[in-house]
Amino acid sequence: xxxxxxxxxxxxxxxxxxxxxxxxxxxxxxxxxxxxxxxxxxxxxxxxxxxxxxxxxxxxxxxxxxxxxxxxxxxxxxxxxxxxxxxxxxxxxxxxxxxxxxxxxxxxxxxxxxxxxxxxxxxxxxxxxxxxxxxxxxxxxxxxxxxxxxxxxxxxxxxxxxxxxxxxxxxxxxxxxxxxxxxxxxxxxxxxxxxxxxxxxxxxxxxxxxxxxxxxxxxxxxxxxxxxxxxxxxxxxxxxxxxxxxxxxxxxxxxxxxxxxxxxxxxxxxxxxxxxxxxxxxxxxxxxxxxxxxxxxxxxxxxxxxxxxxxxxxxxxxxxxxxxxxxxxxxxxxxxxxxxxxxxxxxxxxxxxxxxxxxxxxxxxxxxxxxxxxxxxxxxxxxxxxx
Amino acid sequence: xxxxxxxxxxxxxxxxxxxxxxxxxxxxxxxxxxxxxxxxxxxxxxxxxxxxxxxxxxxxxxxxxxxxxxxxxxxxxxxxxxxxxxxxxxxxxxxxxxxxxxxxxxxxxxxxxxxxxxxxxxxxxxxxxxxxxxxxxxxxxxxxxxxxxxxxxxxxxxxxxxxxxxxxxxxxxxxxxxxxxxxxxxxxxxxxxxxxxxxxxxxxxxxxxxxxxxxxxxxxxxxxxxxxxxxxxxxxxxxxxxxxxxxxxxxxxxxxxxxxxxxxxxxxxxxxxxxxxxxxxxxxxxxx
Numbered sequence: 001x002x003x004x005x006x007x008x009x010x011x012x013x014x015x016x017x018x019x020x021x022x023x024x025x026x027x028x029x030x031x032x033x034x035x036x037x038x039x040x041x042x043x044x045x046x047x048x049x050x051x052x053x054x055x056x057x058x059x060x061x062x063x064x065x066x067x068x069x070x071x072x073x074x075x076x077x078x079x080x081x082x083x084x085x086x087x088x089x090x091x092x093x094x095x096x097x098x099x100x101x102x103x104x105x106x107x108x109x110x111x112x113x114x115x116x117x118x119x120x121x122x123x124x125x126x127x128x129x130x131x132x133x134x135x136x137x138x139x140x141x142x143x144x145x146x147x148x149x150x151x152x153x154x155x156x157x158x159x160x161x162x163x164x165x166x167x168x169x170x171x172x173x174x175x176x177x178x179x180x181x182x183x184x185x186x187x188x189x190x191x192x193x194x195x196x197x198x199x200x201x202x203x204x205x206x207x208x209x210x211x212x213x214x215x216x217x218x219x220x221x222x223x224x225x226x227x228x229x230x231x232x233x234x235x236x237x238x239x240x241x242x243x244x245x246x247x248x249x250x251x252x253x254x255x256x257x258x259x260x261x262x263x264x265x266x267x268x269x270x271x272x273x274x275x276x277x278x279x280x281x282x283x284x285x286x287x288x289x290x291x292x293x294x295x296x297x298x299x300x301x302x303x304x305x306x307x308x309x310x311x312x313x314x315x316x317x318x319x320x321x322x323x324x325x326x327x328x329x330x331x332x333x334x335x336x337x338x339x340x341x342x343x344x345x346x347x348x349x350x351x352x353x354x355x356x357x358x359x360x361x362x363x364x365x366x367x368x369x370x371x372x373x374x375x376x377x378x379x380x381x382x383x384x385x386x387x
Numbered sequence: 388x389x390x391x392x393x394x395x396x397x398x399x400x401x402x403x404x405x406x407x408x409x410x411x412x413x414x415x416x417x418x419x420x421x422x423x424x425x426x427x428x429x430x431x432x433x434x435x436x437x438x439x440x441x442x443x444x445x446x447x448x449x450x451x452x453x454x455x456x457x458x459x460x461x462x463x464x465x466x467x468x469x470x471x472x473x474x475x476x477x478x479x480x481x482x483x484x485x486x487x488x489x490x491x492x493x494x495x496x497x498x499x500x501x502x503x504x505x506x507x508x509x510x511x512x513x514x515x516x517x518x519x520x521x522x523x524x525x526x527x528x529x530x531x532x533x534x535x536x537x538x539x540x541x542x543x544x545x546x547x548x549x550x551x552x553x554x555x556x557x558x559x560x561x562x563x564x565x566x567x568x569x570x571x572x573x574x575x576x577x578x579x580x581x582x583x584x585x586x587x588x589x590x591x592x593x594x595x596x597x598x599x600x601x602x603x604x605x606x607x608x609x610x611x612x613x614x615x616x617x618x619x620x621x622x623x624x625x626x627x628x629x630x631x632x633x634x635x636x637x638x639x640x641x642x643x644x645x646x647x648x649x650x651x652x653x654x655x656x657x658x659x660x661x662x663x664x665x666x667x668x669x670x671x672x673x674x675x
Contacts, residue, residue, distance in 0.1 A: 088641045095441065115441075186543065193641060240544055240626045247521075247623070254525040256544065376435070379642035384459050386629050 036120035036147075040304045046078040047302035050093055051103035052289070054323045055153070056081035067318050071309045077302035086193070086243070087356075094118075100297040101306050103153060105287045106141030107195050107356040107375075112292060113144055114360075119295040120147045125304055128311035131329045135347050140364060141357050142290040150290035151307045152328035154320035156342065157286035157353045158191065158199065159277040161262035163255065174203045174280045176259050178230055181237035189251060189260030190234065192241035194375065194382035195356055198285050199261060200227040200234075202354055206282040215365035216285065217357040224373040224381070231385045241386065264342060265324025279352060286353035287325075431649035442645055450650035460634070464654055467631045470550055471614035477554040478561040478610045479603055486562050487595075490569035491577075502566070505559050513556065517623045520552040524624055544626035552624050553614050560613070561606035568602025569595075604671040611662065615655045631655055 049056050056079065059066030068079045082099070084090040087108040094102060094117045104112060112118045123129040129151060136142075136152040143149055162171055167184070178200070181188050190196055201216035204226055211223050219227060239257055242248040245266055251257040253272045267277045291310060293303045309315055311328070317335035320327040326342035333339035343349040357364055363372040373381075397404050434445050454460050489501045508516065523529050524541055531541040542548055572595055580590040618632030625633075631654055638648035666672055 086641060088643050091643060235627060238627045244622075250521075254527050256526045376642065376644065379637070379644070383629070383634060383637060386627055387459070387462060 036122040037125065037300055037304065038122065040125050041301045043075055043077050043302045043305060044299035045076060045302075046080060047100045047299045047306055048098060049079060049081045049101045049103075049306065050090060050099040051081060051083060051101075052105075052323070053083040053085075055103050055289075055319060056083075057319070057322065065318075065322055067310075067315050070315070071306065074309070075302065075305045077299065077305055079306075094294065097294075097296060099294050100299045100303040102292050102294065103289055104150070104292055105289050105356050107287075107358050109141050109149065109290055109292065110144075110358040110360065111375075113149055116295055118149055118292040119297070119300075121150050121293055121304075121307065123148050123151070126151065126308040126311060128308050128313070128316075128329065131313060131331050132311060133328060133330055133345055135350055136288060136328050139288070139355070141288060141355055150292035151311050153289040153291055153310065153316070154323065154325040154328055155286060155288035155350070155353070155355065156264055156325035157279055157284045157349075158261050159264060159267070159284060160280050161252065161260060161267060161275055161277045163252065163258035164274050164276050166255070166258045170276065170278065171259070172278065172281050174199070174282050174284075175207075177261070178203050178234055179207075181234050184259050185237040186239045187256065187258040188234065188237045189240050189242055189248065189257040190231075190238055191261050192243040194378040195285070196261070197224075197227050197231065197378055197382065197385075198354065198356075198359075200230045202285060203282055204230065214367075215363075216354050217359045218363040218365035218367065218372050219359070220363070220367075220370040220372055224377075228381050228385060232387075235385055235387060263324065268324055268341075279349065283352040283354060286355050288355040289325075427649050427652065430646050431653060433646045435644050435646055450646050451653070453647070454650045454654065460651065460654070463629050463631055463634055464658075466546070466628070467615060467655075468658065470546060470553070470630065471611050473550050474553045474557065474614045475561075475607045475610040477550065478558055479565075479607060481554070481558060482561040482565050482606060483599075483603070486565040486569050489562075489566050490572075491574070505562050505566075509559055514619070516556060517552060517620050520548070520555065521624050524548045524551070544624050546625070546628055548624040548626070549621055549628060549630075552620050553617060554610075556620070557610040557613050560609035564602045564605040564609075565599060568599035568605075572598050600669075601671040604666055604669065608662070608666065612655075612659050615658060 056068060057065045058068035058079065058081070068081070072078055082093070084093060087105050090102065090104065090108055091111055093099065094112060095115070102112070102118065104118075109118075132152055136155065138146065138148055142152060160171060160174060160177070162176070164170070166187075167176065176184070177188050177190065191199070197219075198216040201213055201219055201223065204211055204223070205213045205216065208226060211226055213219065213223050240247075240251060242251070242257075242260075245263065248257070248260075248262065249266055249269050252262075252266075252270055252275050262277060264277065267275060291307050293300060293307070297303050310319065313329045313331035314335045316327045316329040317332035320332065320342075321336050321338065324342075326339070326344040327333065327336065330345060333344055336344075339345070359372060359375050359378055361371050361374045363370065397407075430442070431450055432446055432448065434443050434447050434449065435441070436443050485501075485505075489498055489505075493501060521544075524543060525531070526541060526543065528541060534540065542551070576594055576598075577590060580594045585593065616632050618630060618636045621628055621630045621633050631651060635648045635651050638644045638651065642648075663672075
C-alpha cells in the first residue's frame with residue numbers, strides 16, 4: 001500500500017485546523033465606539049453577570065447569603081452568574097462574549113474599554129449613583145476622558161501582614177519585605193501577579209525619590225528596572241508567592257509565612273490570633289472594583305437595573321461585607337458594623353492606596369516625553385523575577 | 388433478519404469492514420490528538436496584540452527565538468529536567484524492591500492486598516494528596532515533628548518538597564509495570580541460576596534485571612513525562628519554584644500570551660521525543 005492516502009489525510013487535517021483557527025481569529029472586528037443608553041427600557045427577563053467569587057450570591061453557597069433573589073423579584077430579570085479567579089481570566093471570558101455585566105478591578109477596566117468590550121454608562125439613569133463616595137467616581141480606572149464606564153462597587157488595600165510573635169517590633173514600613181527581608185529569609189510572602197511590581201514601585205517612591213516615580217503604574221524603563229531589581233533581591237528571601245488566598249491563610253496559621261502582603265479578608269479569616277495587619281507609611285497598592293456593561297449586551301436594561309440595585313446602600317453593604325472590603329455607597333455603613341475595620345469613606349486612608357491600574361505604554365501619570373513599560377513587559381519581567 | 392443481511396453484505400467486503408471498525412477511533416485520534424497538537428504548533432508561530440491581547444495571525448519566529456535564547460527558559464528547563472529525573476530515579480529505587488516482594492515473595496492473598504494498597508491512592512483526588520503533602524511539609528507538620536528530635540528540620544516548600552510529592556504521586560504508575568515485569572520472570576530461572584552457583588546479587592544483575600529492564604523503562608516514561616508537565620504540585624508545595632508547566636500556565640492565565648505559551652510547551656514535547664527515541668534505541672519498546 002502506498003503512503004499517499006495517509007499523507008493526504010494529514011495535509012487535509014492541517015488545512016482544516018488552519019481554516020478553523022483562521023475563522024476563529026477573523027471575527028474580532030469591532031463595531032466602533034458604542035453609546036451610553038439614554039433611558040432604561042423594558043427588562044429582557046434575564047441577565048448574564050461575570051464577577052469575582054462572592055459578588056453575586058443567590059443563596060446556593062450559603063442560604064443566609066442571598067441578594068440575587070431580591071433583584072429577581074423586583075425586576076423580573078433572572079440572573080445567570082459566572083465567577084472568575086483572575087483579572088486576566090475575566091478578560092478572556094469577556095472576549096468570548098455572552099455577558100451583559102462584569103465586575104472588574106482596575107487592572108482590567110482599561111483593557112476592557114480599550115478593546116471596546118464595555119460601553120459607557122449613563123449614570124444619570126441610576127438612582128443610587130448619587131450615594132456613591134465622590135472620591136471613587138470618575139477615576140482613571142473607571143472613566144475615560146470624563147466619560148463614566150461603570151459604578152464603583154468596593155475597594156480595599158493590599159496590606160502588610162505580620163506574625164506578632166516573630167516580627168517585633170511591629171513594622172510600620174514595607175522595608176521588612178524589601179531591604180530587611182533577609183531577616184525573615186524563607187518566610188516572606190508576596191502576591192503572585194505581575195501587578196505586584198507596583199508594590200515595589202510604591203516602596204521606591206519613598207526610598208529612592210531620585211527615580212522620580214509619580215505613579216507606580218507608570219514606570220519608564222529605568223524606574224521599571226529598579227523595581228525589578230528590588231524584587232529580584234526580595235526573591236532570595238521569599239518562601240512562597242501566593243495567589244490563592246486560602247493558601248496564604250494556611251501559611252500564616254502554620255507560621256510558614258511570617259510577613260508579607262495580604263488582604264483584610266485574610267486577616268479576618270485567620271483563627272490563630274497571632275497576626276496583625278498594617279497600612280505601612282509608604283502607602284500601598286489596592287483594588288477598586290467597578291460594575292460595567294458589555295458593549296454587546298443582550299440585556300442592557302436588566303444590566304442597568306443590576307447596576308442600580310447593587311449600588312443601593314443595603315445590597316452594597318451586604319455584598320462588600322461578605323467579600324471583606326469597604327463599600328462604595330456612603331449609606332452602606334448604616335447596614336454594616338465593621339466599616340471601621342475597612343476604613344470605609346476615610347478619604348485620607350483611601351488616598352494612601354494606589355488602586356490597581358493596567359500599565360500601558362502611554363504613561364498613566366500624564367508624562368508625554370517618555371514611553372512607559374506596558375503590561376506584557378510586566379508579565380515577562382515577573383517570570384524572570386521568580387527565576 | 389437485518390443483522391444477517393448486514394453480515395452477508397459485509398462478509399466479502401474486507402475494506403468496508405475495516406473502515407467500519409476504525410473510522411470512529413481514527414476520527415477521535417485525529418481530531419483530539421493530531422489537530423490539537425497541530426493547532427498548538429501553529430499558534431507558536433503567531434503573535435499577540437500587545438494592546439488588546441488578542442492572538443494575531445502573523446507569521447513570526449519571535450516566540451521560538453525568545454524561548455531558545457532567554458536565560459529564564461534555560462534555567463527553568465534545566466530545573467524541570469532535574470526534578471523529573473530525580474523523581475524518576477527515586478520512584479525506581481522504591482518500586483523495584485516493592486514490586487519484587489509483591490511478585491516473588493508475598494503469598495497470593497498478601498499479593499492481592501498489596502496490589503490494592505498500591506492502587507488505592509489513585510482513587511483519591513490528586514489535589515487532596517498534594518494538599519496533604521502541603522500539611523506534611525509545613526513548619527509544624529508531621530515531618531518536622533518526626534525529625535526534630537534528631538536535629539533535622541522539614542525541607543519546607545521548595546524543590547525538595549516538589550520532588551517528594553511528585554515521587555509519591557507517580558509511584559503506583561512505576562510499581563505496577565515493574566510488578567508485571569517481575570511476574571513474567573519464571574521462578575525456575577531463579578532456581579536455575581541458584582543451581583549454577585549464582586548468589587543473590589549475581590542472579591539479580593545477570594538474570595532478573597535484564598528481563599525487567601523494559602518494565603522499568605515503561606515505569607520511567609510515566610514518572611518522567613508526568614513530572615515534566617506538572618504545574619499544580621509546584622504551585623502548592625513548590626514555594627517560589629517555577630517549572631515549565633507553571634510558565635505555560637502563567638502565560639495562558641495571567642499573561643494572556645497563547646503563542647508564547649505554545650512555544651514554551653514545545654520544550655517538554657521535544658524532551659519527551661528525545662527520551663522516547665533513546666528508549667527505542669535500547670530496544671525496550673519492542674519487548675513491552
